[in-house]
Amino acid sequence: MSESKSYNFKRAPISGAEVYYCEKSFSATEASTHLKILEKRIKWKQNKITLFGQQIPEPRLSCWFGEKTYSYSGLIHKSIPYPSQLLPIVRRVKKITGENFNGVLLNLYRDGSDSMGWHSDNEPELGKDPVIASVSFGAARNFLFKRRDNSSKPFCLTLDPGSLLLMKGKTQENWFHKVPKTKKNIGIRINLTFRMVQY
Numbered sequence: 001m002s003e004s005k006s007y008n009f010k011r012a013p014i015s016g017a018e019v020y021y022c023e024k025s026f027s028a029t030e031a032s033t034h035l036k037i038l039e040k041r042i043k044w045k046q047n048k049i050t051l052f053g054q055q056i057p058e059p060r061l062s063c064w065f066g067e068k069t070y071s072y073s074g075l076i077h078k079s080i081p082y083p084s085q086l087l088p089i090v091r092r093v094k095k096i097t098g099e100n101f102n103g104v105l106l107n108l109y110r111d112g113s114d115s116m117g118w119h120s121d122n123e124p125e126l127g128k129d130p131v132i133a134s135v136s137f138g139a140a141r142n143f144l145f146k147r148r149d150n151s152s153k154p155f156c157l158t159l160d161p162g163s164l165l166l167m168k169g170k171t172q173e174n175w176f177h178k179v180p181k182t183k184k185n186i187g188i189r190i191n192l193t194f195r196m197v198q199y
């Protein structure tokens with residue numbers, strides 16, 4: 001990849017949010033190589049979350065790396081340094097976004113029946129107006145936004161392999177997001193969300 005390559009971001013037309021999409025942050029070859037390496041090398045785990053007193057397995061596999069401990073949905077992710085397979089991805093994300101991140105949550109969706117429900121990335125340790133960069137490899141999946149106060153229509157983006165989605169400003173304060181299940185016969189997808197944990 002030449003140093004002069006420019007990365008084009010499109011802003012999503014949603015109010016009270018700053019959401020930018022860069023479709024080709026990684027070439028098709030890079031995206032499929034990263035997918036294969038991460039699928040094989042990461043120690044994927046199916047975590048359980050507690051909902052109404054019941055232990056429920058999450059409908060996806062995941063793994064956390066970062067300088068600081070990070071907790072969400074009652075799960076505590078201890079600090080673990082980035083493994084070498086992540087370093088080229090970390091460098092590219094830094095180059096494209098110009099932002100600093102110190103942690104990454106990886107999610108593996110085995111097929112269309114894996115998903116992530118409505119939530120915001122608004123844990124206190126991410127601070128005010130967090131910046132989140134989300135990189136996708138493998139199957140394209142829909143990513144839906146729903147405004148907390150329902151004052152705007154929901155909005156859908158398709159996250160293609162090799163894409164980067166950047167969420168900033170009031171996005172988490174005003175909107176929820178989710179990756180819905182799909183009946184389409186699709187293969188695996190790996191998503192990495194880079195975050196800055198403040199404490």
Ligand SMILES: O=C(O)CCC(=O)C(=O)O
Pocket residue numbers: 105107116121134143159177179191193
């Ligand atoms: O898989 C995705 O695109 C979304 C992941 C996500 O929202 C999260 O990890 O908080």
Ligand SMILES: [Mn+2]
Pocket residue numbers: 119120121177193
């Ligand atoms: Mn999220």
